[in-house]
Amino acid sequence: MAENPSELHPPGPIISRREALQATAAAAALAALPSASVAATNAAAANTVTLTMTVNGRAHTLTIDPRQSVLDVLRETLNLTGTKKGCNQGACGACTVLVNGKRIVSCLTLASMHDGARIETIEGLEKDGALHPLQEAFVEHDGLQCGFCTPGQIMSGLGCIAEGHAGSPEEIQFWMSGNICRCGAYPGIVAAVADAAGRT
Amino acid sequence: MNVSSIGKPLTRVDGRAKVTGTARYAADFNQPGQLYAVIVSATVGLGRVTEIASTEVERMPGVVAVITHRNAQKLPYLPHKGVIDPAVGERLHVLQDDQVHFYGQPVAIVVADNLDHAERAAAALRITYAARRPLVDHADRTIERIAPKSADGSRGDADVAVTQAPVMIDEAYEIARENHNPMEPHATTAAWSGDRLTLWSKSQYLVNEQAEIAAVFGLPVENVEVICPFIGGAFGTSLRTWPHVTLAALAARQTGRTVKLVLSRKQMFFTTGHRPRTLQRIALGATPDGKLTGVIHEGTGETSRYEQFTEALTAATAYLYSCPNVRTQYRLAQLDTSTPNHMRGPGEASGIFALESAMDELSYKLGIDPIELRRRNEPRRDEAENKPFSSRSLMQCYELGSERFGWARRTPEPRSMRDGRLLIGLGAATATYPAYHAPASARVRLLADGLAEVEAAASDMGPGTYTSMTQVAAEFLGLPPEQVRFRLGQSAYPQTPSHGGSWTMASVGSAIRAACVEAQAQAASRAVADSGSPVFEASVDDLEWSEGRLRRRGDASPGMSYRDIIARTGTPVEAEGSAQRDPEVAEGYSMHSFGAVFAEVAIDPDVGTIRVRRIVGAYGIGRVVNPLLARSQCTGGMIGGIGMALMERTVLDPRDGRPVNAHMADYLMPVNLDVPKLEAYFVDEVDPHVNPLGVKGLGEIALVGTAPAIANAVFHATGRRVRSLPIHIEDVLTA
Amino acid sequence: MFPFTLEKPRSTEDAIAAAASGARFIAGGTTLIDLMREQVECPDRLIDINSLPFGGIRVEGEDLVIGALARMAEVAADPNVQRLQPLIAESLIEGASPQLRNMASMGGNLLQRVRCPYFRMLDAGCNKRTPGSGCAAIDGLNSGHAILGTSDHCVATHPSDVAVALVALDATMRVKGPQGERSFPVEELFRLPGDTPHLEHTLLPGELIVEIRVPGGPHSRRARYLKVRDRASYEFALVSAAAALSIEDGVIREVRLAVGGVGTRPWRLRDCEAALVGTRPERRAFEEAAQLARQGARPLRHNQFKVELLPRTVVRALALAGEVA
Numbered sequence A: 001m002a003e004n005p006s007e008l009h010p011p012g013p014i015i016s017r018r019e020a021l022q023a024t025a026a027a028a029a030l031a032a033l034p035s036a037s038v039a040a041t042n043a044a045a046a047n048t049v050t051l052t053m054t055v056n057g058r059a060h061t062l063t064i065d066p067r068q069s070v071l072d073v074l075r076e077t078l079n080l081t082g083t084k085k086g087c088n089q090g091a092c093g094a095c096t097v098l099v100n101g102k103r104i105v106s107c108l109t110l111a112s113m114h115d116g117a118r119i120e121t122i123e124g125l126e127k128d129g130a131l132h133p134l135q136e137a138f139v140e141h142d143g144l145q146c147g148f149c150t151p152g153q154i155m156s157g158l159g160c161i162a163e164g165h166a167g168s169p170e171e172i173q174f175w176m177s178g179n180i181c182r183c184g185a186y187p188g189i190v191a192a193v194a195d196a197a198g199r200t
Numbered sequence B: 001m002n003v004s005s006i007g008k009p010l011t012r013v014d015g016r017a018k019v020t021g022t023a024r025y026a027a028d029f030n031q032p033g034q035l036y037a038v039i040v041s042a043t044v045g046l047g048r049v050t051e052i053a054s055t056e057v058e059r060m061p062g063v064v065a066v067i068t069h070r071n072a073q074k075l076p077y078l079p080h081k082g083v084i085d086p087a088v089g090e091r092l093h094v095l096q097d098d099q100v101h102f103y104g105q106p107v108a109i110v111v112a113d114n115l116d117h118a119e120r121a122a123a124a125l126r127i128t129y130a131a132r133r134p135l136v137d138h139a140d141r142t143i144e145r146i147a148p149k150s151a152d153g154s155r156g157d158a159d160v161a162v163t164q165a166p167v168m169i170d171e172a173y174e175i176a177r178e179n180h181n182p183m184e185p186h187a188t189t190a191a192w193s194g195d196r197l198t199l200w201s202k203s204q205y206l207v208n209e210q211a212e213i214a215a216v217f218g219l220p221v222e223n224v225e226v227i228c229p230f231i232g233g234a235f236g237t238s239l240r241t242w243p244h245v246t247l248a249a250l251a252a253r254q255t256g257r258t259v260k261l262v263l264s265r266k267q268m269f270f271t272t273g274h275r276p277r278t279l280q281r282i283a284l285g286a287t288p289d290g291k292l293t294g295v296i297h298e299g300t301g302e303t304s305r306y307e308q309f310t311e312a313l314t315a316a317t318a319y320l321y322s323c324p325n326v327r328t329q330y331r332l333a334q335l336d337t338s339t340p341n342h343m344r345g346p347g348e349a350s351g352i353f354a355l356e357s358a359m360d361e362l363s364y365k366l367g368i369d370p371i372e373l374r375r376r377n378e379p380r381r382d383e384a385e386n387k388p389f390s391s392r393s394l395m396q397c398y399e400l401g402s403e404r405f406g407w408a409r410r411t412p413e414p415r416s417m418r419d420g421r422l423l424i425g426l427g428a429a430t431a432t433y434p435a436y437h438a439p440a441s442a443r444v445r446l447l448a449d450g451l452a453e454v455e456a457a458a459s460d461m462g463p464g465t466y467t468s469m470t471q472v473a474a475e476f477l478g479l480p481p482e483q484v485r486f487r488l489g490q491s492a493y494p495q496t497p498s499h500g501g502s503w504t505m506a507s508v509g510s511a512i513r514a515a516c517v518e519a520q521a522q523a524a525s526r527a528v529a530d531s532g533s534p535v536f537e538a539s540v541d542d543l544e545w546s547e548g549r550l551r552r553r554g555d556a557s558p559g560m561s562y563r564d565i566i567a568r569t570g571t572p573v574e575a576e577g578s579a580q581r582d583p584e585v586a587e588g589y590s591m592h593s594f595g596a597v598f599a600e601v602a603i604d605p606d607v608g609t610i611r612v613r614r615i616v617g618a619y620g621i622g623r624v625v626n627p628l629l630a631r632s633q634c635t636g637g638m639i640g641g642i643g644m645a646l647m648e649r650t651v652l653d654p655r656d657g658r659p660v661n662a663h664m665a666d667y668l669m670p671v672n673l674d675v676p677k678l679e680a681y682f683v684d685e686v687d688p689h690v691n692p693l694g695v696k697g698l699g700e701i702a703l704v705g706t707a708p709a710i711a712n713a714v715f716h717a718t719g720r721r722v723r724s725l726p727i728h729i730e731d732v733l734t735a
Numbered sequence C: 001m002f003p004f005t006l007e008k009p010r011s012t013e014d015a016i017a018a019a020a021s022g023a024r025f026i027a028g029g030t031t032l033i034d035l036m037r038e039q040v041e042c043p044d045r046l047i048d049i050n051s052l053p054f055g056g057i058r059v060e061g062e063d064l065v066i067g068a069l070a071r072m073a074e075v076a077a078d079p080n081v082q083r084l085q086p087l088i089a090e091s092l093i094e095g096a097s098p099q100l101r102n103m104a105s106m107g108g109n110l111l112q113r114v115r116c117p118y119f120r121m122l123d124a125g126c127n128k129r130t131p132g133s134g135c136a137a138i139d140g141l142n143s144g145h146a147i148l149g150t151s152d153h154c155v156a157t158h159p160s161d162v163a164v165a166l167v168a169l170d171a172t173m174r175v176k177g178p179q180g181e182r183s184f185p186v187e188e189l190f191r192l193p194g195d196t197p198h199l200e201h202t203l204l205p206g207e208l209i210v211e212i213r214v215p216g217g218p219h220s221r222r223a224r225y226l227k228v229r230d231r232a233s234y235e236f237a238l239v240s241a242a243a244a245l246s247i248e249d250g251v252i253r254e255v256r257l258a259v260g261g262v263g264t265r266p267w268r269l270r271d272c273e274a275a276l277v278g279t280r281p282e283r284r285a286f287e288e289a290a291q292l293a294r295q296g297a298r299p300l301r302h303n304q305f306k307v308e309l310l311p312r313t314v315v316r317a318l319a320l321a322g323e324v325a
Helices: A017-030 A033-045 A071-075 A132-141 A150-162 A169-175 A186-199 B014-021 B054-058 B115-124 B156-163 B206-215 B243-257 B348-366 B370-376 B394-403 B463-478 B506-527 B562-569 B583-588 B629-648 B708-717 C012-020 C034-035 C073-079 C079-084 C086-093 C100-102 C106-110 C162-168 C270-276 C283-294 C305-321
Strands: A048-057 A058-064 A096-099 A102-105 A116-118 B035-041 B049-054 B062-068 B108-112 B125-130 B151-154 B167-175 B187-191 B196-201 B224-227 B259-262 B278-286 B293-305 B326-336 B418-420 B422-434 B440-447 B453-454 B485-486 B543-546 B547-553 B575-577 B592-602 B610-620 B679-683 C006-007 C024-025 C046-047 C057-060 C063-067 C172-177 C180-185 C208-214 C225-226 C237-247 C253-258
Touching: A033 B224, A058 A071, A071 A096, A071 B115, A096 A150, A102 A150, A102 C100, A132 A150, A132 A186, A132 B014, A150 A186, A150 B014, A150 B463, A150 C100, A169 A186, A186 B629, B035 B115, B035 B293, B049 B108, B049 B196, B049 C063, B054 B062, B062 B115, B062 B243, B108 B115, B108 B243, B108 B583, B108 C180, B156 B167, B156 B278, B156 B293, B156 B326, B156 C012, B167 B348, B187 B243, B196 B206, B196 B243, B196 C106, B206 B224, B206 B243, B243 B259, B278 B348, B293 B348, B348 B370, B348 B422, B348 B629, B348 B708, B348 C283, B370 B422, B394 B422, B394 B592, B394 B610, B418 B463, B418 C086, B422 B610, B440 B463, B440 B506, B453 B463, B463 B485, B463 B506, B463 C180, B506 B543, B506 B562, B506 B575, B547 C100, B592 B708, B629 B679, C012 C024, C012 C172, C057 C079, C063 C079, C073 C079, C073 C086, C073 C100, C073 C106, C079 C086, C086 C162, C086 C225, C100 C106, C106 C162, C106 C208, C162 C225, C162 C237, C162 C253, C225 C305, C237 C305, C253 C270, C253 C305, C270 C283, C283 C305
Parallel strands: A048 A116, B035 B259, B196 B224, B293 B326, B453 B485, B610 B679, C006 C046, C024 C046
Antiparallel strands: A048 A058, A096 A102, A096 A116, B035 B108, B049 B125, B062 B108, B151 B326, B167 B278, B187 B196, B187 B259, B278 B293, B418 B422, B422 B592, B440 B453, B440 B575, B543 B547, B592 B610, C057 C063, C063 C208, C172 C180, C172 C208, C225 C237, C237 C253
């Protein structure tokens, strides 16, 4: 048996030219500093972009790494952890938010491409201490168990209703199939979306 | 106690937190100044690490540390085995040597100032291996089978009985490896303060995670605190403390900073357990009128080389039906993979698929209705243990279920039912799961404002522990549920068993009941000692609690509330309670839940698509604490069963053991559109033996039975008996 | 993910010039960002083309013209699309999820990369990702792979649904590039893997898809897309078929047939079409013609079932389109 049987191809680029340059500059400048502060200064050397996003009605001016997804900006930069990372591959729907009124998966959306965007997340639905009718309906119909997919389900449900796809339980099932619920709270989710669609 | 909370369909007390995004899961506890860690997973299936090019990665932007076996601290790894750890073997010691035991094993951890830097650097780390070909296919007959301790059971002579039976079947069954795939990835944030460690970590067993990590790092148990108020689904994957928890703590210690570590979805297929692939054989012998004369159940599960994971694969076969000759055998195949672990309905879900498929097959061979066949073999007592069942309502479940399902409309011939072009099939299967009870404790505090605080180190992965325990405490304190605050998810709270095995209500609920009774006794003795109280110097026998108020028996006065008592005595009442099963009762009865599951499928005869149209389940599970949540748990289990029957499988590449479909788009689980009308019913069942609450547990049995009911329906629709799960289009295409 | 710079072009010409010098276009990003995260794609410059004027849907005579930047959801919901080319709407809503359909552009959909698991894994051989590194799928797990148009170098299936519909409908596409504009059939966008599987399409460096033109005809209204899969939604096709029929006086005058999930590119079934013209729209005729669909099929170890499922899917799609039981 040959060594490294799964390494069937020559390695690709491991570290890019730009990364090497940044690293060299940072390392040279900070050789004498303790490790904890190396990180912060390295980050400053990195490529960043500045943009404005309105999240739940509040404008934020952010300087971010262009690689950051809307999801990571929400969770790690703004500490809005209500939006969940289930797969980070667009395959589960847990990270669903509304961008300019449309439901999208925030994990596959670069924040740097959404300068000026209006983003709504689960944290923005409650108004003056009153739940949104869809939030209420999720509780009443027990459309949740562990609750982890719930923010994504609710934001997706808002999109589903707004798109006019909540006319029947079957229609809701079809148009809510981009949100996986491993606990299997689907019957309650469908009932909640139907109920809220009727109320609004 | 006439304010009844148990049995009410309360909506979730944590519902508001969950629909507003304020419920915080393990990855939601961002700490000031935290670093981000990313695990580097082995890309070979067996061998050793020969070279790690850390130096250049250490210089990449934002990187704080690259930790490998070369520079990782040597950890004490003191002996520790929790109830959920395999009895034989030793846990993976992470980054302590150069050995790679399976594909995806952590071989390094990269720590950086932000997630993008950490992910990029982890991907850039070049590791060279000396690799060998792993053995990962447990159908490979050259792999030695080992017999775990007390794996076999026998009564009579089953082999002779089956051979000599007038009617017999003898078939092999296979179930693919499954991954739990909860929506929430495993995550741990670790913060050290001196030699004290705080872990915000996804765990179904906080006190074990605390003890495990204390043992790994050689710390006193009380130096470790585990916090986990919400679990985003687990289904067993968070019962054990996996290597990433150690890695988070190690990275935090080596960098001197708080470290947040979240597994990628792909890594969720590597080191966090899985339902083992199983190979089974069932042989049944019967008389022409359908009386079982012999049952053989042999099963093999996969495990790792370093631990022997066992589950109750063949256990239910011993007690489920009446038969004088039964033999069960359980073996393990040790493979170059990570250790499996319990996944919803562990053992039973797989074993019952084989047994109930075989029973269905036998019913056709005999020309007897499948439910009638089970009736003819209904035992009066547990024939394996030779003791009575504490309660058993299987036949009532079949009666209720067949009525609600409309079993009578089923025509027995395969392929005899149609809806237009579609082939329709109806199938049924038995479900069962043990009614466990483990020692647990809880604390109740009656406060001056009239609220009761209840605490236990329990978990809520979705069944509604917050809500149902609130109901239990409300019931036994005689308070409305709004006046009870139940807290869980901290290792510092009174100890509870793991949140799994359908024993949380039996165990923690009974402990809360005991704590409530103790709190009432303390409140009463304060009142009796209080010269200004209306019950001053009353004898205990002369007192009664009603709706949270203390009176002399027969006294019509308002009596004293907890608040009154505390107001007069100044300090809150605090009481602890614990509960465990009485050993004599445990010895005297066989305790299990039972259920009957019915499924209807529609199969497109042209293209083979299989859609479940309806599932009805009827369950005998003792007392139902909250019917709303219990129904949700049941229908959720049925959906898990649809996944097991028709979708789920983790496929390993035999060349290097990699899970090829380690991706949410490639590991199929039911989506909303897959879910048909689901109905769950509970038969009235009073079990005075099982525990003080009379509850038998629900989480596991909700899944058990669904897959065989669907498989039996597929046979009825097509005439094609599929004995391996999942059943895919290609299995019925030419039926 | 490798670091990159994101550029917002001031004009189409800017964007094309940047792409011609090595930058990558990004619209919805649903494929590209996912693969960049896996480091399968490692562009160091991205050009955000969303502000370019290639959105929208319009009708020109009998033709439906779809902007390359129109989103899948927008196209599927468009009344003109639903009225003139329901096959396109049906194929779109069977793909991905509502959220992804809100994000993914039509141009990006056509250029989406394959779903072969080994393509996504840097530690496995993949000639498409790393030319010359071998194909781990041929001797690996290959139940989802192609049976038509494969080579000894690549067996990955083209994943798009709407591309199957567009190929069936003889759609054409207009592209702009450094050398100007050109139009060609959508079918000609896709290359067979041959011994160069890393070359997936026929666009020249810097070329940008700007619109898709779908000619209408009597077949357009009697057209169905059938997607066969184990999960009811949110799964790529095992086999899919787009069928469009023009029936006059009880006889098939014209038929358009293409299949997905089985080919290394969207697969037009011209022999089946020819066999059906002039026959009555009946199950037996469909079954006979559908046998031709698997001509040249080269099954692998785990996808043998597709050889059987393919003609069955074709028959069923024809039956749906012809409203035949």
